[in-house]
Amino acid sequence: MTSVGTALTRTSSTDSSAMSNIIVARAVEDDSASEGISASTPPTSLTDSGSLGSAKATTDTLDTIHEERLHRPKRARSSVSTYNLAKLAEQQLDTAPGSRNVSGLTGKTLVDDDEDEYAAMGSKVDKDIDSSGDGPSKSAELPQRRSPRKLQRRPTVKDRVKKAAGKVTSVLGKRGRDVVQAGKRKLGMHEAEADPQTKKVLKELDMGSKGILDEMDLSDDAGYLPPPRPAKKARLDSNVLQDTKQTVPTAPPLKITSGKAVKKWQQEGLYVGQDTHADPTQSGSRKKLQKKRPTSSASDLTPDNTGEEPTPRKTFMPLPMFKYLDSTRNFTIPFDIYAPSARKGDEKPKDWHKLNRNRLVGEAKELWEKAEKLPNSACVCRTPSEDEQGCGDDCLNRVMQYECNDDNCKLPASLCSNRAFAELAARTKKGRAFDVGVEVVKTGNRGFGVRSCRTFVPGQIIMEYTGEIISEGECQRRMAEDYKDKQCYYLMELERGLIIDGTKGSVARFINHSCSPNCEVRMVKVSGTPRMAVFAGEDGVMTGDELTYDYNFDNFGATKQLCYCGASNCRGTLSKRLNAAEQKKLAREEGERRRKAAEEARKIAEAEAKKNLVKKERGSGWRGWVAVDDPETKEKLKREKKEREEAQKSSERARRLAARMSGTPMSASKRKASAPLPIAEKKDAKRRKTVHALETVAAPMHEEIEVAQPARKVSHIRTVSTSSKFTEEFHLHEPEVSVSTTTTAEEVREETRLLDENVAMTNGTEEKEAGRGGEAKSGLSRTASKGKEALKQVGLAVKGSLLGLDRNRPALGSGKFRQSTLSFGKLG
Numbered sequence: 001m002t003s004v005g006t007a008l009t010r011t012s013s014t015d016s017s018a019m020s021n022i023i024v025a026r027a028v029e030d031d032s033a034s035e036g037i038s039a040s041t042p043p044t045s046l047t048d049s050g051s052l053g054s055a056k057a058t059t060d061t062l063d064t065i066h067e068e069r070l071h072r073p074k075r076a077r078s079s080v081s082t083y084n085l086a087k088l089a090e091q092q093l094d095t096a097p098g099s100r101n102v103s104g105l106t107g108k109t110l111v112d113d114d115e116d117e118y119a120a121m122g123s124k125v126d127k128d129i130d131s132s133g134d135g136p137s138k139s140a141e142l143p144q145r146r147s148p149r150k151l152q153r154r155p156t157v158k159d160r161v162k163k164a165a166g167k168v169t170s171v172l173g174k175r176g177r178d179v180v181q182a183g184k185r186k187l188g189m190h191e192a193e194a195d196p197q198t199k200k201v202l203k204e205l206d207m208g209s210k211g212i213l214d215e216m217d218l219s220d221d222a223g224y225l226p227p228p229r230p231a232k233k234a235r236l237d238s239n240v241l242q243d244t245k246q247t248v249p250t251a252p253p254l255k256i257t258s259g260k261a262v263k264k265w266q267q268e269g270l271y272v273g274q275d276t277h278a279d280p281t282q283s284g285s286r287k288k289l290q291k292k293r294p295t296s297s298a299s300d301l302t303p304d305n306t307g308e309e310p311t312p313r314k315t316f317m318p319l320p321m322f323k324y325l326d327s328t329r330n331f332t333i334p335f336d337i338y339a340p341s342a343r344k345g346d347e348k349p350k351d352w353h354k355l356n357r358n359r360l361v362g363e364a365k366e367l368w369e370k371a372e373k374l375p376n377s378a379c380v381c382r383t384p385s386e387d388e389q390g391c392g393d394d395c396l397n398r399v400m401q402y403e404c405n406d407d408n409c410k411l412p413a414s415l416c417s418n419r420a421f422a423e424l425a426a427r428t429k430k431g432r433a434f435d436v437g438v439e440v441v442k443t444g445n446r447g448f449g450v451r452s453c454r455t456f457v458p459g460q461i462i463m464e465y466t467g468e469i470i471s472e473g474e475c476q477r478r479m480a481e482d483y484k485d486k487q488c489y490y491l492m493e494l495e496r497g498l499i500i501d502g503t504k505g506s507v508a509r510f511i512n513h514s515c516s517p518n519c520e521v522r523m524v525k526v527s528g529t530p531r532m533a534v535f536a537g538e539d540g541v542m543t544g545d546e547l548t549y550d551y552n553f554d555n556f557g558a559t560k561q562l563c564y565c566g567a568s569n570c571r572g573t574l575s576k577r578l579n580a581a582e583q584k585k586l587a588r589e590e591g592e593r594r595r596k597a598a599e600e601a602r603k604i605a606e607a608e609a610k611k612n613l614v615k616k617e618r619g620s621g622w623r624g625w626v627a628v629d630d631p632e633t634k635e636k637l638k639r640e641k642k643e644r645e646e647a648q649k650s651s652e653r654a655r656r657l658a659a660r661m662s663g664t665p666m667s668a669s670k671r672k673a674s675a676p677l678p679i680a681e682k683k684d685a686k687r688r689k690t691v692h693a694l695e696t697v698a699a700p701m702h703e704e705i706e707v708a709q710p711a712r713k714v715s716h717i718r719t720v721s722t723s724s725k726f727t728e729e730f731h732l733h734e735p736e737v738s739v740s741t742t743t744t745a746e747e748v749r750e751e752t753r754l755l756d757e758n759v760a761m762t763n764g765t766e767e768k769e770a771g772r773g774g775e776a777k778s779g780l781s782r783t784a785s786k787g788k789e790a791l792k793q794v795g796l797a798v799k800g801s802l803l804g805l806d807r808n809r810p811a812l813g814s815g816k817f818r819q820s821t822l823s824f825g826k827l828g
């Protein structure tokens, strides 16, 4: 490629556009020259008609511009192949250097009248492309040879701007440096005149290797650089404002844009906030929405094209998607995003004939026609203030259950709030899911039901209850014959003895009953015709809620259907709502029933508490083992024991014991007659009975004086028995006490008293138990028999001994006594 020397300027950074933006400044001698050539940038593609017609366009009048505004110029598409313009320019320069124009191609623009030149250019291009081998020949794509008139392109916005300005501007930014500088000076962007040295540097900087210009970022630091160019739009605006005023004061105002497509940001969807300015109900036409919405741009605060206040862009987090929702974390989808919808495969109601309009059936027709015409109603509501609604609660039409319309209401529809059916008709006309707003779904235990797919404000109409309008007679017949085996009835009283049978009817027939409903059904006369509709209750309806109303069911049959509404105030059955007096009576009865139940519960609780108290007082009788190595504990135990002894001496029991020992036994019957035994004693008495039976065999003269004690840890120390004396020594560890039994009656008594409390001994099982104890067996058996013998001699009998050694530790002196009884008795 031949270098075009210093005259070439590169203004774009991309390869393709770099080539297409080449201009030959050599041909431009001064500012006036630039006027002549105006926007004669070589075509960047075959379809870039803007370039082709540019020369002609500059001569058009403003009138033409105005006309042309009706037709938007087509923009060049980047996908279309472009000429190798550098090469073309090179050839043109070589072949006709003297006749080059600013495009550097032919010395004339492509739309020059000289047809031969045009043809030559076409063949040149063809040849050039073919020979380059870059791809298929583009000759087929070349503009067809046509009259110069036809080749004129429509002026673009830029053209119009230039025209309006009257002189050439730097609209396209594709001028030689001189032209650009001249243009800048014209725009008041004065550049300091560079000295020759600076010019040289600039020249060098402008030149890249191989004659291709590099795009340079020349910072202001250099001192000789022009001030930064204002944004293109600003330049355009200032140009137009300046130049239009001066040169074409009569020109009609032109809408000037930068020519760039404005990025339109989505206003709804996953990544945008929820309360959009757009009404989602109107979202059918994308275009409409776009118009409604303020145009936003990348910045968060961007003034829109309409010149309104900047609209802050919503920066909410996106909705959680995919994996996040699969996790076990509970997540509630915001109501205005949540869009429940029946799924594929969900059960659908069968045998349902949809009927979206009321249909008069049988004699109902006659009744309807014969019926006295309803009197007309008219309201006199005043125009509401800004924060009010027209035709509110005191609207005469509303009170009379009439819907307002243009005949009976003076307010315009937009200000009247009593036009529910009109609103419904407008909303459902489109028939889209959101507008309809409900769907039929299967419930757990109440058959099908109706779910809301959107929100409804309190009192808003949701849907009409339609079906066959029948007479009361027909209703009875259907109940008795047609529906006798049915579980569900869809009959609703309309008025004047007419009934709507929704068996064939609208979706409203599927609405279930609730004792705490979120909707209500009301009759409204629309243009004199009574119609039923379901309205949102006083709390409104949220997306996903099941719609319910109170059936206030008149149950003629004997059996009442159970209600599964689950409300806290559920009446239990699908029955009639009670009036105030009935409710009062019911409440009274309910109160009484509750009071009785509470009394009963209190009694039971008291009895239970008593039982527990007795249990607690009685105790378990087992205290468990206590370690007595600690001297302090030992001391404490001794002290406690002494206190107990003191207390017992003066106790009733001690007196009785003393009485017995002194030979005045109390019979069991007498004892019974006296003060009742404490529970522990009762238990002991039972045990004594057993003991007594044994004793009867062994020592019939014996009188029991000892009772059983729970096992205690006892160390047997020594048994000494002589003919006159029976001594056994043992040590009781809990409570800490050393016991020495003696043969004397006094000593035995004393021991007995001590043992009464502390020592556990076996009765009757001693030999058996001891038999397993090896050494203990002989020793203890012997001791026992000797002891008994000795006691006999001193007038005492002993039944039982220090036996019942622990099987695992049979050695004498270290055994643990299990439950055992030591009985002493006086020989008769």
Ligand SMILES: C[S@@+](CC[C@H](N)C(=O)[O-])C[C@H]1O[C@@H](n2cnc3c(N)ncnc32)[C@H](O)[C@@H]1O
Pocket: 445, 446, 447, 448, 449, 487, 488, 489, 490, 509, 510, 511, 512, 513, 514, 561, 562, 563, 564, 565
């Ligand atoms: C007008 S239909 C409602 C739609 C009905 N669930 C269906 O599947 O066609 C009335 C019937 O629904 C059932 N139903 C409605 N609400 C109910 C409730 N709260 N508890 C039990 N059954 C109910 C009863 O069988 C009743 O006769």
